[in-house]
Amino acid sequence: MIKVGIVGGTGYTGVELLRLLAQHPDVSVEAITSRSEAGVKVAEMYPNLRGHYDSLAFSEPDAALLGDMDAVFFATPHGVAHALAGDLLARGTRVIDLSADFRLRDIPEWEAWYGQPHGAPELLKEAVYGLPEVHRDAIKNARLVAVPGCYPTAVQLGFLPLLQADMIDPGQLIADCKTGVTGAGRGAKVGSLLAEASESFKAYAANGHRHLPEIRQGLAEAYKGDINLTFVPHLTPMIRGIHATLYGQLTAEPDDLQALFETYYANEPFVDVMPAGSHPETRSVKGNNTCRLAVHRPGNGNTVVVLSVIDNLVKGASGQAIQNLNLMFGLDENLGLKAPALMP
Amino acid sequence: MIKVGIVGGTGYTGVELLRLLAQHPDVSVEAITSRSEAGVKVAEMYPNLRGHYDSLAFSEPDAALLGDMDAVFFATPHGVAHALAGDLLARGTRVIDLSADFRLRDIPEWEAWYGQPHGAPELLKEAVYGLPEVHRDAIKNARLVAVPGCYPTAVQLGFLPLLQADMIDPGQLIADCKTGVTGAGRGAKVGSLLAEASESFKAYAANGHRHLPEIRQGLAEAYKGDINLTFVPHLTPMIRGIHATLYGQLTAEPDDLQALFETYYANEPFVDVMPAGSHPETRSVKGNNTCRLAVHRPGNGNTVVVLSVIDNLVKGASGQAIQNLNLMFGLDENLGLKAPALMP
Amino acid sequence: MIKVGIVGGTGYTGVELLRLLAQHPDVSVEAITSRSEAGVKVAEMYPNLRGHYDSLAFSEPDAALLGDMDAVFFATPHGVAHALAGDLLARGTRVIDLSADFRLRDIPEWEAWYGQPHGAPELLKEAVYGLPEVHRDAIKNARLVAVPGCYPTAVQLGFLPLLQADMIDPGQLIADCKTGVTGAGRGAKVGSLLAEASESFKAYAANGHRHLPEIRQGLAEAYKGDINLTFVPHLTPMIRGIHATLYGQLTAEPDDLQALFETYYANEPFVDVMPAGSHPETRSVKGNNTCRLAVHRPGNGNTVVVLSVIDNLVKGASGQAIQNLNLMFGLDENLGLKAPALMP
Amino acid sequence: MIKVGIVGGTGYTGVELLRLLAQHPDVSVEAITSRSEAGVKVAEMYPNLRGHYDSLAFSEPDAALLGDMDAVFFATPHGVAHALAGDLLARGTRVIDLSADFRLRDIPEWEAWYGQPHGAPELLKEAVYGLPEVHRDAIKNARLVAVPGCYPTAVQLGFLPLLQADMIDPGQLIADCKTGVTGAGRGAKVGSLLAEASESFKAYAANGHRHLPEIRQGLAEAYKGDINLTFVPHLTPMIRGIHATLYGQLTAEPDDLQALFETYYANEPFVDVMPAGSHPETRSVKGNNTCRLAVHRPGNGNTVVVLSVIDNLVKGASGQAIQNLNLMFGLDENLGLKAPALMP
Structure with missing residues (x-):
């Protein structure tokens, strides 16, 4: 024990x-x-x-x-x-x-x-950055792990296959992100009251959020070069869940975006590339450690759109922390993390 | 298996x-x-x-x-x-x-x-009525189990200790019940749309609901005599959960209502009598098979109030069904039912 | 002006x-x-x-x-x-x-x-108690008006016709009330956070709430005698609205409960007695100064059930305050209060 | 009349x-x-x-x-x-x-x-396209008005000042839009049930939505040239409201984006340019005909972000229809549309 x-x-x-x-x-x-x-x-x-x-x-x-x-x-x-x-x-x-x-x-x-x-x-x-999909081996030997933030997890997992395949312009990344209110923590703030945050939707911190440098660092490392990201977070009237809608500009005619994502994450226990044409819902990961992804290329144009959902408190925080613990102690990576999401 | x-x-x-x-x-x-x-x-x-x-x-x-x-x-x-x-x-x-x-x-x-x-x-x-707290032995030997309805589970578990101790007037029971919208099923009905059922609260079927005869049958069996119940269900803007607020008129000066409930359910794995003065929240059982109860006697008067919460889809349906299966097959009663509620 | x-x-x-x-x-x-x-x-x-x-x-x-x-x-x-x-x-x-x-x-x-x-x-x-349906004449001449609380408005308007007609036992009144979270005010309290109060339902103050003596005073005045009330308030995951479910024990065989209510409120601009069999929804008064009522007698039994809905911030507070102002200054009672509720 | x-x-x-x-x-x-x-x-x-x-x-x-x-x-x-x-x-x-x-x-x-x-x-x-901010004079003389769609209203009002000032690349417009569930109408669909759409967030129609050609037509007319737009709509767990988050790539160093917007809409009764740094909330227009806008330039970079909110049923439909009627019949443009939004 x-x-x-x-x-x-x-x-x-x-x-x-x-x-x-x-x-x-x-x-x-x-x-x-x-x-x-x-x-x-x-x-x-x-x-x-x-x-x-x-x-x-x-x-x-x-x-x-x-x-x-x-x-x-x-x-x-x-x-x-x-x-x-x-x-x-x-x-x-x-x-x-x-x-x-x-x-x-x-x-x-x-x-x-x-x-x-x-x-x-x-x-x-x-300190090892605890995103197992990128740093699994280092985590296994780490004494000190920095568990990624919630937005950085959803955004990095969505952009990584495209950046590492050098398919999109690293200078024009856009991440339009939406979070449930637990993202603001359990502090008693007027803006987080049900009477204020329910039945409404808004952006916040459009001019700069603390997760921006973290995402930038992770993507730049993966790309092995500078990247430029516009990141706009939004508050959604729900308890849990992050939905990242990611936009990239294709720099080459892609072979098969769906296959690219499926191959990239083929062996990942907690990343689920959904079938082509899917729109993952945040509730499909409520209470669960999975990140579900879908990739779209609207109108066969130049813009690729990745949809990425996680539970901000699980894959975006505590579940990913336990996934790291499992790796650090040589356990099965999914121990304690097997229960399906609560739906409905 | x-x-x-x-x-x-x-x-x-x-x-x-x-x-x-x-x-x-x-x-x-x-x-x-x-x-x-x-x-x-x-x-x-x-x-x-x-x-x-x-x-x-x-x-x-x-x-x-x-x-x-x-x-x-x-x-x-x-x-x-x-x-x-x-x-x-x-x-x-x-x-x-x-x-x-x-x-x-x-x-x-x-x-x-x-x-x-x-x-x-x-x-x-x-057919055995599958409320383990009442019919556990019969369930163990049953071939055919009728799993109780959601309201009947919450209401019976709340009234049983009082009726069996002969403490309240069986002719004046009131059950004011509130359910989340999954109680109406997954059928596509206008009244269950988010745009209709959210940000609103209403009673329905005040003149008679199919769960009324089921509750009456269960309480009368336990009381070994006729009972009279007014049952008003309400629709609450949430996905899961039932809250039953039960009112009874005391017929004797009670010794210790809290102890009565705690003793009655002392060995029950899925009934949790909360400390005196508690107000159980439906979210404390979200996704979980527990029924949490609290008993109050406002102003030390003649009316006793029992607060009873369950997840309508778990203890009110599928969880209780699995609890029955475990009993029928000689398994630990809580197999498959151990995970804590999802909160927040 | x-x-x-x-x-x-x-x-x-x-x-x-x-x-x-x-x-x-x-x-x-x-x-x-x-x-x-x-x-x-x-x-x-x-x-x-x-x-x-x-x-x-x-x-x-x-x-x-x-x-x-x-x-x-x-x-x-x-x-x-x-x-x-x-x-x-x-x-x-x-x-x-x-x-x-x-x-x-x-x-x-x-x-x-x-x-x-x-x-x-x-x-x-x-000081005049500002419930126009009871004290309209006194309000017209008042210098100082005490606007009723939200629960007291919903509960009194529901019980008054029955008590004044001497149809129910004044010693056994039950008011099971449900409020949206604005009832708790705009203070930053953990319990009012969306992440805490959403997707959940609970009772609170079951052993005594400050609106109890106010309701008792109003009903006793109307009845011209002592009354006994059990009042249990509940918190509902919505922004606005109160739903009071009222239970009384008939002391006489009623003639026609529907007609009793319709007659009692025939000339009231802000009380709407709905057709027999109705279940008023709180959203039908969202942003509006009306109290909608329905009266039921389940199974033709001894218990009468009144359903009463208001917007806690309007008829339960600010709208009623303006209704009082209109009366005090000799204006049309409904000035500033004419807009229909926002629905959906 | x-x-x-x-x-x-x-x-x-x-x-x-x-x-x-x-x-x-x-x-x-x-x-x-x-x-x-x-x-x-x-x-x-x-x-x-x-x-x-x-x-x-x-x-x-x-x-x-x-x-x-x-x-x-x-x-x-x-x-x-x-x-x-x-x-x-x-x-x-x-x-x-x-x-x-x-x-x-x-x-x-x-x-x-x-x-x-x-x-x-x-x-x-x-037929006149009934966006008063663009076609007011034509509307005044029209016999047949096509009221704009909800997304097209929010998106066009946000992009117009930038496109007409020739400040952004017309070939790289992105509109990430979020709507409340009334956007899907009152039809009884499983996906619109509270139990399905609440506590969740998802994109839909990422590969093409019927409002795309309408937005493209309006923006191209205003720009007097071809434009290219990626439009991703999302479903938000709330009843009313649209939030459009618009991304454009600057083609020139802007003088003062805030002043550009304020000047552009200086005389518009139903467009409210909020102070620099604002994040408009959809609830600030709940039940109201206003479109509130804010313009940001994160990190002083090349991407300009416009936040645009409307009530999809008001400025996005029925309110705008009445605004058109007022113009067509020579009335004050804001008749019937003066009430503030319901908040909270």
């Missing part, structure tokens, strides 16, 4: 880790920390967990306790993993960080987007 | 059986029938099942094929199980009927509410 | 006053106050008002400014009107209070439910 | 005409036709209209009756206006067609997209 801890367990990615790990045969959650809820049982805060974690309670973050674990997940705002990861690694505990702390390789860029000094630059070179 | 078939697999209870059985270690779905979709793969119709039932396709209903199964679920409108159950039982196949065909013991009453002759009166006396 | 001010204009009842008054031919909103948003234009905060109140901005509450108005609406938490109403009345400004400050006649009861001393007991005897 | 009729009044655009015209001081709805509902009162089908059109009932379509009107709205599927418009025009009745029958000038293109012969080619040359 692999002993794991969760730092910052009161938010949506924390409770999603608990929900998924309740079905994991080889993992035991032994510690969960929250400053604000220390002493409260998790099943008291999240009644869906009643009967599953009856003795587990939130505790104060404590390095000794966490250092006793085989692995620790950070389901925290940025900055927290910076402060604690080094100590845990020194104690032999592996770190799986769901926050943005170790996603960007460029320290000044991180500091510009997050508005504070980088707190653990010395750890950055050993 | 227990081989099962599903008759009428295109509706919501059919696909929910598939979703849940995908996680059942001892069951294999070998046949699924649908006249309208014969030849279509289930994963084509329900993309959440892609990767789970890749070869399973809908077929025409066929007694020989179904008679080869160890058990067959009927996820059909009323009347279908009447026509097929006898033949299957004769072939040694056990029948778990999610429809209303074998729920009512009184044939004229069934015929009055369903507007057609009862098609299998000879099977009625061996 | 009647000059009006609004105190506390940033919440949902404040913006709803602005929305409705934009269509009122005889009223001009000249002042709106908010400590937190002073200086901000209302159309900046509420873009639906762009083009309607382009110069109106929130200002600090100021007695001189407000005292210059013909009438002032309080769309504030309780306690605020207590502090300011006396001064305004002294300046000749009429006060229409949407808060709970002047709803209860019993000061100790007010203090018990609101947890603070009553701030203006001397004004209480002249 | 202008006498109007509505053909096909049972769908969402029909009832929306009724809702809006109930507030129009100079229009009287004297006839409404529906084959399926002939004899039914409109207020019976749409209870929000109770008290507004109490004597109006659906009747069989009848040319004599309709020919008696000053104007007739067609709120019908395509093909119906083709069959009836000529006769009505001959009788001196003006025709405002909300369907696609007269939107495309190119007959073979119409026939290709709609799969049937064009039924009234002789009327096409006098």
Whole structure:
């Protein structure tokens, strides 16, 4: 049994880790920390967990306790993993960080987007970017994994086959993305109230979102060259789900776009290339770790359109974190992640 | 491996059986029938099942094929199980009927509410009402189980402790019930459109609903005497979930209502009596087979209020059907039913 | 032109006053106050008002400014009107209070439910309870009106015909009420987030809600005797709307319940008794000041069921406040309130 | 009083005409036709209209009756206006067609997209495309107006200022559009059920949608040259609203994009250019005839992003139809269209 801890367990990615790990045969959650809820049982805060974690309670973050674990997940705002990861690694505990702390390789860029000094630059070179479809081998040997953001997961998985096949202009990528409101976290904000966010649709951060540099970094690495991306996120009146609609300009007459995608992801357990002509729905991955993709070329023109859907809390966060854990500990990659999506 | 078939697999209870059985270690779905979709793969119709039932396709209903199964679920409108159950039982196949065909013991009453002759009166006396909390032993030996309706499950589980303890007036029961729209099935009806049912709330069938005689029968059996129930169902703008708000008039000064409920359900794996003062939310059982209950006595007055929530598609249909199957085949009662609710 | 001010204009009842008054031919909103948003234009905060109140901005509450108005609406938490109403009345400004400050006649009861001393007991005897269907004449001459709460409006309008006709047992009233989330206000609370309140249904305050004494007071006055009410409110995943399902026990064989209701409300501009057998939907009054009612007697039994729907922000708050203003200033009662509900 | 009729009044655009015209001081709805509902009162089908059109009932379509009107709205599927418009025009009745029958000038293109012969080619040359922001003068003198589609309205209003100023490459336009489910009409389709369309987001018709040739025609006319557009529509879990996110590639360094838009629409009563940096929400126009726009240039790069929101049933259909009627009859353009959006 692999002993794991969760730092910052009161938010949506924390409770999603608990929900998924309740079905994991080889993992035991032994510690969960929250400053604000220390002493409260998790099943008291999240009644869906009643009967599953009856003795587990939130505790104060404590390095000794966490250092006793085989692995620790950070389901925290940025900055927290910076402060604690080094100590845990020194104690032999592996770190799986769901926050943005170790996603960007460029320290000044991180500091510009997050508005504070980088707190653990010395750890950055050993941090592995936890997108298994790109970095599976490195993840297997990693001590410190930076789990990708939700938008970056959906966007990269959609663009990668085209960029690596050198089929689209890297200077004219557009990602029009839509997220459910859990993407904004569990904080009490007026804009996230049902009375405000329901029955409405809007863009936000059209002039720049923190996931932009992360996507750019990942795509540039894959392309082995500079890329230029316009990224516009939108808020959708639903709880879970991301739909990325990706636009690229073809630079060559493609052979068979459908075959390109199917071949590229032939062996991936969590990427599902749907049949030609499909329009994946976000609900087809609700609660599930799959990314479903479809590729279109409207009117046989110059623009290729990729539709990419994930559950922002699963493949976009906690499920992908567990997929990383499975790889790091030599387990079957899909342990704890087998349940079909909840539909309807 | 227990081989099962599903008759009428295109509706919501059919696909929910598939979703849940995908996680059942001892069951294999070998046949699924649908006249309208014969030849279509289930994963084509329900993309959440892609990767789970890749070869399973809908077929025409066929007694020989179904008679080869160890058990067959009927996820059909009323009347279908009447026509097929006898033949299957004769072939040694056990029948778990999610429809209303074998729920009512009184044939004229069934015929009055369903507007057609009862098609299998000879099977009625061996049919077991599949509410495990009441009929567990009979279910274990049953060949034919009538899975309770969604409202009847939520209402009976809430009233039973009070009626069996003879604490409330059986002549003045009120059940104010609220359901998500999957309760109306997957048929294309204008009233179930998002544009019609969303952002609105209404009662329906205030003058009589088919679940009324079923609830009355179950409560009268438990009380061992006549009962009188006012039952008003309401349509709620959500996909899944039933919330029953139950009102009873106390006939004696109760000792400790909370303890009464906790004791009554102490050994039940799928009934969760929440702490005193709780207000269970339907989302706490989304996708899950639990019924969560809370009991209140407002202002210490004469009226007792029970709050009872289930997922109408799980404990109110497909999950309870699987719970019955587990009992009928001597398995652990919770196989295939262990995953926590999806929350948020 | 009647000059009006609004105190506390940033919440949902404040913006709803602005929305409705934009269509009122005889009223001009000249002042709106908010400590937190002073200086901000209302159309900046509420873009639906762009083009309607382009110069109106929130200002600090100021007695001189407000005292210059013909009438002032309080769309504030309780306690605020207590502090300011006396001064305004002294300046000749009429006060229409949407808060709970002047709803209860019993000061100790007010203090018990609101947890603070009553701030203006001397004004209480002249305050008129602003339910036009009961107190129309008094409202016409009032200087100070207490606009009823949302639940009290829906519940009283439903029970009044039965109680005044002495047809139901006043000791056994049940009101099972469901509200949209704007009922909880615009405050940033976790429980009101879309991710928490959507796709779920729950009861709350089953053991006592502040609207209980208000309803009790109104019904007892109408009945001219004590009444006993069990009131359970529920939160529904929608923005606007209240549905009250009311249960009474008949004490006499009724002649014709439908006719009783139709006669009782024959001359009411904002109460619509629907045809026998109807189930009013909350969306049929979305944005509109009407209360729609239907009366049922299930199975011709002893229990009468009344279904009552309003828009909690309109007939349950701001629309009713304007209806009161129209009466107080001798205008047509429906000015500013004529638009049909938004449906779908 | 202008006498109007509505053909096909049972769908969402029909009832929306009724809702809006109930507030129009100079229009009287004297006839409404529906084959399926002939004899039914409109207020019976749409209870929000109770008290507004109490004597109006659906009747069989009848040319004599309709020919008696000053104007007739067609709120019908395509093909119906083709069959009836000529006769009505001959009788001196003006025709405002909300369907696609007269939107495309190119007959073979119409026939290709709609799969049937064009039924009234002789009327096409006098049909005016009813986008007032482009064709106001022609509309004033028109006998036959083709009201634009919902997507075409949102997309054209967003691109026009840029194309007419020759600031973007006409060969690389992208319109990523999102609609509420009323865009799919009131037909009972499984895909539009709350249980299917809620809590999910998906693209549809990525390979070609009937609004594509209409948008292309309008933009090409404005640009006075060929344009190339990729148009991907998406279904959003909400009742009303369209959000168009438009992407263009700058061909020149723009002076001031904000000023360009503000100047372009300075005198338009129903186009609202929001302040720089805004993200218009669809709810800000719910029930209202305004199109709100914002223009962004992310990272000061080469891509310009326009955000455009309308209510698909108002500015995208019935409201714009009334705006056209007002122009055709020399009335104030905003009669019947003055109410602010319903928010929240």
